[in-house]
Structures are given as C-alpha cells and as structure tokens.
Amino acid sequence: MGLEKYIPDGIILTTVEKAINWSRKSSLWPLGFGLACCAIEMMSTFAARFDLARFGMEVMRPSPRQADLMIVSGRLSVRMAPVIRQLYDQMPNPKYVISMGACASCGGVFNNYAIVQGVDRVIPVDVYVPGCPPRPEQLIDGIMKLREKIEKEKLKSVE
Amino acid sequence: MTKREMMTINMGPQHPATHGVLRIELDLEGESIIDARPIIGYLHTGIEKTMEAKTYTQALTLTDRMDYLAPMSNNLVYVGAIEKLMEVEVPPRAEYIRVIMTELTRIASHLVWLGTHAIDIGAMSMLLYCFREREKILQMYEFVSGVRMMSSYFRVGGLAQDIPAGFDKRVKDILDTFPAKIEEYEGLLTNNRIWLNRTVGVGVISAEDAIDAGLSGPSLRGSGVAWDIRKSNPYSYYDKFKFDVPTGVKGDVFDRYKVRLEEMRQSLRIVAQAVGGIPEGPHTTTDKKISLPPKSETLQGMEQLIHHFKIVVHGFTPPKGDVYFAIESPKGEIGCYIVSDGTKKPYRVHFRPPSFVNISALPKLVKGRMVADVVACIGSIDIVLGEIDR
Amino acid sequence: MASVVEEKLKKEYSDKILELFSFKGDVNIVVKPGDIQEICRFLKTEPDLKFNFLSCITAADYLGQRDIRFEVVYVLFSIPNHYRVIVKTRVDEGQEIPTLTSLWSTADWQEREVYDMFGIGFSGHPDLKRILMDDDWIGYPQRKDFPLTYEVPHFSHNKGEIDTRKKEPWRGDSDD
Numbered sequence: 013m014g015l016e017k018y019i020p021d022g023i024i025l026t027t028v029e030k031a032i033n034w035s036r037k038s039s040l041w042p043l044g045f046g047l048a049c050c051a052i053e054m055m056s057t058f059a060a061r062f063d064l065a066r067f068g069m070e071v072m073r074p075s076p077r078q079a080d081l082m083i084v085s086g087r088l089s090v091r092m093a094p095v096i097r098q099l100y101d102q103m104p105n106p107k108y109v110i111s112m113g114a115c116a117s118c119g120g121v122f123n124n125y126a127i128v129q130g131v132d133r134v135i136p137v138d139v140y141v142p143g144c145p146p147r148p149e150q151l152i153d154g155i156m157k158l159r160e161k162i163e164k165e166k167l168k169s170v171e
Numbered sequence: 172m173t174k175r176e177m178m179t180i181n182m183g184p185q186h187p188a189t190h191g192v193l194r195i196e197l198d199l200e201g202e203s204i205i206d207a208r209p210i211i212g213y214l215h216t217g218i219e220k221t222m223e224a225k226t227y228t229q230a231l232t233l234t235d236r237m238d239y240l241a242p243m244s245n246n247l248v249y250v251g252a253i254e255k256l257m258e259v260e261v262p263p264r265a266e267y268i269r270v271i272m273t274e275l276t277r278i279a280s281h282l283v284w285l286g287t288h289a290i291d292i293g294a295m296s297m298l299l300y301c302f303r304e305r306e307k308i309l310q311m312y313e314f315v316s317g318v319r320m321m322s323s324y325f326r327v328g329g330l331a332q333d334i335p336a337g338f339d340k341r342v343k344d345i346l347d348t349f350p351a352k353i354e355e356y357e358g359l360l361t362n363n364r365i366w367l368n369r370t371v372g373v374g375v376i377s378a379e380d381a382i383d384a385g386l387s388g389p390s391l392r393g394s395g396v397a398w399d400i401r402k403s404n405p406y407s408y409y410d411k412f413k414f415d416v417p418t419g420v421k422g423d424v425f426d427r428y429k430v431r432l433e434e435m436r437q438s439l440r441i442v443a444q445a446v447g448g449i450p451e452g453p454h455t456t457t458d459k460k461i462s463l464p465p466k467s468e469t470l471q472g473m474e475q476l477i478h479h480f481k482i483v484v485h486g487f488t489p490p491k492g493d494v495y496f497a498i499e500s501p502k503g504e505i506g507c508y509i510v511s512d513g514t515k516k517p518y519r520v521h522f523r524p525p526s527f528v529n530i531s532a533l534p535k536l537v538k539g540r541m542v543a544d545v546v547a548c549i550g551s552i553d554i555v556l557g558e559i560d561r
Numbered sequence: 562m563a564s565v566v567e568e569k570l571k572k573e574y575s576d577k578i579l580e581l582f583s584f585k586g587d588v589n590i591v592v593k594p595g596d597i598q599e600i601c602r603f604l605k606t607e608p609d610l611k612f613n614f615l616s617c618i619t620a621a622d623y624l625g626q627r628d629i630r631f632e633v634v635y636v637l638f639s640i641p642n643h644y645r646v647i648v649k650t651r652v653d654e655g656q657e658i659p660t661l662t663s664l665w666s667t668a669d670w671q672e673r674e675v676y677d678m679f680g681i682g683f684s685g686h687p688d689l690k691r692i693l694m695d696d697d698w699i700g701y702p703q704r705k706d707f708p709l710t711y712e713v714p715h716f717s718h719n720k721g722e723i724d725t726r727k728k729e730p731w732r733g734d735s736d737d
Contacts, residue, residue, distance in 0.1 A: 044187050048214060048557050049239035049320065051191075052283070056309075059302035074187040089560075091695050092192060092213045095184050121233065124710045125702060126217040126694075145320055212693040217709075220702060224709055255585055382613055382640065385667030396640065403643040494585050495636050495647060497616065508634065510621050523617040523636075531670040560693060 029167045036080075036106065037162040039068040040155075043079035045099070047086025050113035053145040054085045062148035067155060076102040081158075083151075084135075087115035088128045100135045108162070110154055111137045114144045177205060184213045188291045188546045191556030193530070195545065202541045207534045211527075214560040222520045226486040227253060227327065230517060235321035237522065238558040241280040243272050244500040246325040248522070251406060252496035252507040253327050257489045259461060264452045265329035266408040271342065271445050272315070272324065273407075274438040278349075279308040280501035281431050285356065288428070288550035292369050294360065304352055307345055314341060327487070328462040329455030342446045346439060353435055361429075370424040374536040374548040377422060384532035388503025388525055389430045390552055394422030400499040407498075412441045424551040431553075461487045486515040493519075502526055502553055524558040562644045563588050565609060574600060587647055594650045594658045597635070601648065601664055604637055612637040612646060615661070618671035620679050624705040629653050631681055635661070657682040678703035 015025070046054055058064050058072065073079040076099045088096060100109070111131050114120035117140045119129035131137060138161060141154035182195040189195070192213035198206040218237060222230040234249045235242040247269060254261065261269075286301030309319045315334055316322035324331050360366045376386070378394045391398065399416040401409040417433035419426025455462040463482055464475040489511045497506035503525025510519040529552045536548045566588055570578060577600065580591035592600050604612040616636040624630055629651040638645045652658060660683040661668040672683045673692040680701040683689055691698065700707050 045185060047192060049236060052239060053320065055298075056302055056306070060299045061303065061306050074185075076185075087214070087216055089213060089215050091215065092184065095213070099185060121236070122216055122218075122221060124217045124221050125708070126215050147319060212691075212695075215693045217702065220707075220709055258585070383666050385615060385665065387614075398640050403640075404645070492584055493621075493634075495587065495617070495634075495645070497645075504616065506617055506636065508617065508619055508636070512626070519621040521617075521619040521621075523619075527670065527674075528667055531667065 029165075032167070033163050033165055037159040040081040040108070040158075041071050041073050041079050042069055042081045042083055043076055043099070043103070044072045044074045045082055045084065045096075047084070047088065047092070048115070050085035050116070050145040053148060054083060054112065054151065057148040057151050062152060064152070064155075067152075067159075069155070076100075077104065079103060080106065081108050081110065082135075083110045083112050084116045084131045084137075085112040085145075087113075087120060087122060088131050088134070089126050090128060093128055093134050096131070097134050108139075108158060109135055109137045110139045110141060110151075110158060112141045112143075112151060112154070113146060114142055117142060120144060175200060182545070189549060190287060190554055193549075193554070193556055193559075195533075197542065197545070199542065204537050204540055204542065204545070207537050207545065209530050209533055211530070211556070211559050214556050216557075216561060218561045219520055219522070222517060224516065226515050227489075227517060228486055230520065231326070232321070232323045234522075235323055236557060237524070237561055238280075238500065238502065238505070238526075238555050239320065240283050240555055241276045241501050242321055243276040243324065244280075244498065244505065245522075246323060247273055247407070248496060248498045248500070248505050248507045249509075249520075250325045250327050251498060252494055252509045253489060255496050256492060256494045256509060256511060257327070257461070257487075259328050259456055259458065261329055261407075261456060262453050263408070263450045265454050265456075267445050267449045268330060268334060268454070269325060269407055270409065270412070271442055271449075272311075274441050274445075275308050275311060275342075275345075277438050277501045278435050279305050281435050282308075284431060284501075284550075284553045288547075288553075289360065291546045291550050293365070294363075297356065297359065300352070300356070304349070307348075311341060311345070314338070326455065326462065328458065329453070333454040339446055339449070342442060346443050346446070349439055350436070353432065357432060367425065369543075369547055370428060370551075372421075373424045373540065373544050374551060375421060375423045376532065376536055380535060381422065381532070384535065385528040386503070386532055387528070388499065388501070389427055389434065390503065390529050390532075392417065393419035393427035393430050393551075395420060400497060400504060404497075406496075409441075412444050414438075414441050424547050427551045488513060488515050497523070500525060502555065502558070503529060505558075522558075522561060524561065526552075526554040526556075527559045530554050530559060562642055566644075566646060569607060569610060570600075570603075573603065587645060589647045589649060591649045591651070594633075594652050594656065597648070597650055598659045598661065598664070601635065601637070601661060604646065604648075605664055610639065611641050612639045612644075614638040614640055615665040615667055615671075616645070618661075618668060618675060620675045620681060620703075622679060622703065622705045627651075631679060633658060633675065633681065652681060654680075657684045659684055660686040662686060677701070680704070 111117045116131045119127055139154045139158045141151055143150050178199045180197050184192040184194045194210040196208045197204055218233050222233055234245040237245050282301040282305045286298040289297035312322050313319050316324040376394055378396050381391050381394045395418055397416055397418045414437045417430050419430050459478050464478055468475045469479045491513045493510040495506055495508045497504050505525055506523035508521040509517055512518040537545050577596045582589055604610055616638050618635050620631055620633045631652045633650050635648040675681055676689055677691045677693050
C-alpha cells in the first residue's frame with residue numbers, strides 16, 4: 013500500500029501465482045468435442061447470442077495437443093470410451109474437463125448396457141453441469157465456476 | 172524409382188467436419204479416393220431396448236434424443252404410429268398446431284445444416300447467422316412447452332398442453348422477418364465463385380442409384396425424383412395446405428443445397444396458411460382412457476381423478492398387432508415400427524432412421540474425388556449421428 | 562391398390578404365401594424364408610406393382626410367445642404408385658435367410674444391423690459383420706434374454722449390498 017506511491021503509472025504488482033492463474037483462466041482453449049445433443053447447445057453457446065468469445069474461448073482447437081479444456085457434451089457410449097481416454101491423455105498439462113449434461117455426469121436418462129454411467133469413470137472431471145440439455149446460461153455458469161477453481165490453484169499443484 | 176502404393180487413412184471419431192462421432196476409413200492414392208468405408212456405432216445408446224422397459228408415454232421422452240436437431244419430428248412419428256394402431260381421432264386444433272411446430276422444426280434443422288455445411292466448406296460467418304435465426308425458433312419451443320430443445324410436446328391423441336395466448340403474434344413475427352434472412356443467405360452463397368467451385372459437379376448420384384441405395388428426402392429430390400411423403404401419403408392434415416416440392420436436376424451438392432433452401436421457403440408458406448386459421452376446440456382427444464382430463468375437473472370430480480391416476484400410473488394399452496408409420500422428417504423418410512402385445516409397455520419399437528440409410532451411400536458419392544470433397548459430401552447428405560446409432 | 566397387390570400375388574404365388582391379410586390399412590404378406598428373394602423380385606419388377614424402394618428391414622424376437630422365435634420384417638414402397646406393403650418371414654435360431662443385396666444395395670447395412678442386434682444370419686451377404694456394437698462384443702443386444710443392464714441404482718435401502726463394478730459377461734469377463 014505504501015509502495016504504490018513511488019511507482020509510476022502503468023505498473024501493477026502481483027505474485028507469480030496470481031499472474032499465471034489469471035492468464036490460464038482467461039484464455040482457455042476448448043477442444044472441439046461434441047458427442048450428441050448437448051453439443052448443439054454448446055454450439056449455441058459459442059454462437060452470437062450467448063457469446064463465449066468474451067471469456068477468451070473463441071479458439072476451438074480440433075487437435076487435442078493444442079487444447080486445454082475438454083467439454084464432454086453428450087452421452088458416452090462404451091465403444092467411444094477408449095477414444096476419449098486417448099484424447100484426454102494427448103492433452104498437455106494443465107488440462108481441465110467439464111462434464112456437460114446429465115448423460116456425461118451420471119448416465120442421464122439411459123441406464124443400459126451401452127452407455128457409460130458417468131464420464132468420470134474414464135477421465136477425471138472438474139465441473140459437472142446438469143441439464144438435459146443444459147441451457148447456454150447454465151454452461152456459462154459452469155465455465156465461470158471453473159475459472160474460480162483455476163484462480164485458487166497453487167503453483168505446486170500444477171505438475 | 173518411385174512406387175505407387177495405396178494408403179489407408181482414418182478420419183477418426185473426433186473430427187471437426189464429421190458432424191459428430193463418425194469414423195471413415197479412406198483408401199487413398201495420393202489425394203484421390205479409391206474407397207471410403209463409414210464406420211458407425213460410436214454413439215449407440217440402446218434406445219430401442221430401453222423403450223421396451225418403459226410405458227408408452229415414458230418412452231416418448233426418449234425419442235427426442237435420436238434426431239436431436241428435429242426433436243418434434245421424432246415425437247410425431249412415434250405418436251402417429253401409436254395413433255394408427257389404436258385408431259385414435261386427433262382433434263383439428265391439435266393437428267394444426269402439430270403442423271406448425273413440425274414445419275418450424277424443419278426450418279430449424281435446415282438452419283443447422285446450412286451453418287455447419289457452410290463452415291466446413293469455409294464460409295465461417297454462416298454458422299453465426301444461422302444460429303442467430305435458430306434462437307427465435309428455440310424461443311418458440313420454450314414458449315409452448317417450457318424446454319428449449321427436447322420438448323416431448325406431442326402426446327398420443329393430441330398435445331401435452333394447449334398453446335398459451337400470444338402464439339399467433341409470435342409466429343407472425345417469425346413469418347415477417349424470415350424471408351429476408353433466406354434472401355441474405357442466398358446472396359452470400361448461391362452466386363459465390365468459391366461456393367460454386369466446391370459444390371457444382373461434386374458428389375453426383377443418379378436417380379436410379381439413389382433409389383437403389385434407399386436415399387430419401389432432399390438427398391433424393393436433388394437427383395430429380397419428386398417424392399415427398401407429405402404429398403404421396405399425407406398425414407396430419409398436410410393435404411389441406413398448398414405447397415410445392417422442389418427438385419434438382421443433376422444430383423450434385425449444389426442441387427441438394429438449392430432444394431433445402433427452397434424447402435425452407437415452402438415451410439414458411441405452410442406455416443402462414445396454418446397460423447391464420449387455427450380452429451377452436453380441445454387440444455387432445457376426448458377418449459377418456461388415453462388423454463388426461465383438464466386439471467380443474469380433476470380437482471373437483473371423482474371420476475376424473477380416477478382417470479388421471481390410472482393414466483399416469485398405469486397408462487393406456489393398445490390392441491395386439493404391429494404397424495409401420497412413416498413421415499417426412501427434414502432428413503428423409505423416418506419410420507416407426509411398433510409391435511404391441513396388449514400391455515402398457517411396447518414389445519418392440521424400431522425406428523428407420525433416414526441418416527443411417529443415407530450415409531451408406533457415401534462410398535458411391537466420393538469414389539474418384541479428392542479428400543476435400545468428402546467433407547462437402549457429408550455436409551450435403553445432412554446426417555445426425557444420434558439417429559444413425561440410436 | 563391393395564386389391565391389385567392381393568390379386569396378383571394370389572395368381573402367381575398362391576402356393577408360397579403362408580398368410581395374406583390387411584391390418585390397419587396395410588397389406589401384410591407372410592412367406593417362408595427360402596422364398597423371400599423370389600417374392601421381392603416379383604414385387605419389384607412386375608409392371609403394375611413396381612415396389613422399387615426398400616424402406617426398412619427389421620426383426621422382432623417372440624421368445625416364449627410363438628414356436629418360431631424370430632420374425633424378420635421387410636417394408637417395401639412403390640414410388641410411382643404411392644403404396645406400401647409389408648413382407649414378413651419367420652426364422653428360428655441358427656437358420657439363415659437369403660440376402661436381398663442383389664435387388665437393393667440398401668439391404669447391405671440394414672441386414673448387418675439385424676445380424677448385430679439379433680444374430681440372424683444372411684446367406685450370400687458380401688460382408689456380414691457387426692455394425693453398431695464393438696467387433697468383439699459377445700451376445701446379441703436386442704434379444705429378449707439379453708439383459709438391459711446389470712447395474713442397479715443406489716438408494717439408501719440397498720447401499721451396502723451393491724457391487725458397482727459388476728462383471729459384464731458380454732465383454733468376455735467371467736463371473737468368478
């Protein structure tokens with residue numbers, strides 16, 4: 013508080029941890045991974061009315077090696093499970109996963125032989141967004157909770 | 172000394188241009204395609220078997236999730252099959268509203284097709300424009316049923332609930348603003364040199380090959396065959412409305428694009444004729460064993476309370492037998508084959524998805540072309556993976 | 562149109578048709594599995610009938626309700642005449658039906674789906690393998706003796722008793 017008096021305008025003082033977390037949360041690059049109906053609501057969220065570009069997420073990378081957020085939108089079938097595991101392993105650290113919709117969080121409406129009952133049986137999940145499909149505002153709420161989570165990360169935890 | 176060898180490449184389940192989890196194995200020699208094999212099944216949900224464990228009305232909510240771009244079409248085919256089996260009479264008010272909502276669904280599905288097809292070929296702004304228009308139709312869905320996409324608004328015998336006041340005004344707002352938007356899309360794409368270079372002459376299929384491969388809907392009409400189930404076997408009061416069925420000439424990607432754009436205009440024409448004269452009356456059939464009584468009567472009368480209880484807890488029981496019923500969904504002929512054994516749960520339900528049959532014709536469309544044409548052809552067939560894999 | 566179809570079939574194939582009836586406005590024809598190719602070729606090529614579009618091939622499992630277990634259903638449509646007809650055959654387990662891929666190429670994928678879901682073989686099919694399930698899946702999901710799921714939802718009254726990672730026999734795990 014006393015130090016700012018002696019510093020000229022245009023310079024801010026912060027910790028390395030806060031700066032890294034701020035830059036990570038403000039430019040998450042999602043992986044283009046839409047499975048089923050929730051993918052259409054995700055596309056609506058990226059479109060003009062509920063814009064996601066204002067959160068820095070307009071660059072949707074098709075390749076997992078260049079993305080750091082995977083939004084699993086839709087039902088995960090048993091045949092697709094090894095594919096999603098391989099995609100998750102290909103993403104570089106730090107990576108985050110949002111499980112969008114009821115089918116991705118817990119199997120949803122479908123309790124049968126062909127659907128994995130929750131995507132967290134295959135990959136670790138950070139934020140669960142319920143709904144069938146969740147409204148774009150709900151997905152944006154989930155993304156903001158993820159940003160709060162990233163803000164609180166310590167430097168040592170990211171390996 | 173160079174040697175030519177064939178290379179097999181995988182356009183995997185996760186791909187920005189395959190419209191979902193579709194996997195295609197391409198045999199390539201350089202850049203030209205020798206063979207293409209679509210591999211499906213990455214979204215198989217077991218919907219047909221799950222429906223056998225639920226009552227007829229519960230199973231209706233699962234049908235929305237198949238073709239998730241046109242949910243009310245799926246509802247209509249399932250409900251229509253049960254009504255054919257039980258010979259239920261649907262009141263005129265419900266039929267008019269079903270026609271309006273189904274045609275709005277057709278426009279919404281074609282908008283997503285246009286946005287994703289154009290962005291695959293390279294016109295990125297079309298996606299934003301089309302989703303902006305689609306928001307208006309999703310707001311109509313929310314106005315009548317409360318849900319943006321998976322509404323399950325149709326029930327056996329009519330509708331789940333009556334339309335609220337102000338429905339006419341909102342539909343007329345859409346009718347006033349939409350034609351100008353379709354002109355905008357045509358102005359951007361139809362005479363565009365890049366669009367014409369990438370779509371004219373690409374993915375040609377003749378009329379005989381198309382009928383042999385089982386194509387239906389706009390993919391078949393682009394090759395010149397004028398078959399539309401709304402005209403040939405009319406259902407749900409479509410024979411009372413005047414509309415044209417557009418056809419193409421050559422059967423390439425550009426013809427299918429023109430057919431779908433014109434279909435959007437014809438859908439607006441049908442909605443304009445229907446919304447002017449929605450008749451008064453009940454919104455669901457008067458048969459007491461099938462449809463719920465009005466809530467005000469349920470709260471006061473004993474008989475209505477018992478009917479409400481039986482219908483919600485037990486459900487109705489169609490007679491034994493099996494029927495096949497087909498309608499014209501935005502993607503082609505969707506059919507529903509129901510076997511009933513006289514109990515409250517369906518014995519076997521099978522849906523004939525148009526995208527499943529249409530995508531099996533992909534090898535014929537792309538043989539001899541280059542890799543970039545695969546993307547254009549997939550876009551022009553207009554597939555939805557939820558429907559293919561069920 | 563229904564009477565035209567019935568007349569022509571009764572004239573040509575009265576010995577091969579097991580049942581011919583009309584149910585809720587559609588003509589249903591039941592034949593033996595070996596005759597299906599001939600009857601469909603007749604329906605496709607006869608000048609008055611012209612059923613040139615194969616809409617759908619599907620099947621149903623009547624385990625315990627009928628003597629012959631499966632019923633395979635073919636839905637044919639005539640584009641010039643705007644008319645639909647349903648052809649059915651009944652097969653037992655292990656029996657095979659001749660394929661229709663020589664008449665319509667759309668029968669290829671539809672028969673693969675019937676094989677995948679029910680286990681009914683089609684003789685003469687160019688490439689009969691699974692289409693919706695994994696290649697090494699054991700069992701045929703749409704049969705009535707295949708369970709919907711082995712998982713049971715957790716409630717407070719059965720919380721201690723459920724083993725969530727149950728073995729799934731259809732993937733080849735054994736139950737010991």
